[in-house]
Amino acid sequence: MISFDVFKDGKRNALTMSYDDGTIYDIKLIEIFNKHGIKSTFHLNSGRFGVGRNISEKDIADLYKNHEISVHGVLHKSLAKLPLQNIIPEIFEDRKNLEKICGYPVRGMSFANGSYNKGVISALKFCGIEYARTTKATKAFELPEDFLEWHPTCHHNDAVEMGRKFLEQKRRQGKLLYVWGHSYEFNDNNNWDLIEEFCRMFAKEDDIWFATNIEIYDYITAQRNLKISADNSIVYNPSCQAVWFTVEGEIFKINGGETLHL
Numbered sequence: 001m002i003s004f005d006v007f008k009d010g011k012r013n014a015l016t017m018s019y020d021d022g023t024i025y026d027i028k029l030i031e032i033f034n035k036h037g038i039k040s041t042f043h044l045n046s047g048r049f050g051v052g053r054n055i056s057e058k059d060i061a062d063l064y065k066n067h068e069i070s071v072h073g074v075l076h077k078s079l080a081k082l083p084l085q086n087i088i089p090e091i092f093e094d095r096k097n098l099e100k101i102c103g104y105p106v107r108g109m110s111f112a113n114g115s116y117n118k119g120v121i122s123a124l125k126f127c128g129i130e131y132a133r134t135t136k137a138t139k140a141f142e143l144p145e146d147f148l149e150w151h152p153t154c155h156h157n158d159a160v161e162m163g164r165k166f167l168e169q170k171r172r173q174g175k176l177l178y179v180w181g182h183s184y185e186f187n188d189n190n191n192w193d194l195i196e197e198f199c200r201m202f203a204k205e206d207d208i209w210f211a212t213n214i215e216i217y218d219y220i221t222a223q224r225n226l227k228i229s230a231d232n233s234i235v236y237n238p239s240c241q242a243v244w245f246t247v248e249g250e251i252f253k254i255n256g257g258e259t260l261h262l
């Protein structure tokens, strides 16, 4: 039986990081991530560049180039509190502003102040947003059913503890550890050692895929979109990226556009 329980390159599990608000402390955080090969997504407020502790617009493209830039609302508004007509500009204009800087389609976001409701989620679809991260920690390692309501595993304060649990369970395949936070918290709480320890713990793991939020989204979407014959013997991959899956524990790779006879 075919099982969607492996990630890119047949890696058993995945780790993704998600950081909000785009403050100057992202500089140090990215140094730590880069040193250990960890990938992250950074959710930015384009209407607040250069304000207070926020990164200046001229520094954005270079700073985040190995990671993903994503929407967090032009002005960090709590979306569930806005009149419906004001939700779309808050998201859509942020997308436009960020795309001008980074040069690729920006398709993800995180909810400012964790604020959303059903009306907000329906508005995302009109804005070209494909995933949206909440602040509701699941303390679990499951992939989301609906990427427009993507609950993370935990805030980074619990990352070391949840990271240990994740590594203990890593023989279970297809699991995702998703950690979120703000880099200014490491400065304000003087606990940079927490994220250093976490990254050191994972850097030596070679069976875990380190990915940005959108890389996870794109990969899982391609995997879920594989076309499989009724008797499970033929698999077609209509996407443009390679996908891995297992059959009775054996790992198979199918390239984009390929049909595989098992």
Ligand SMILES: [Zn+2]
Residues within 6 Å of the ligand: 020, 021, 072, 076, 111, 112, 113
């Ligand atoms: Zn925020």
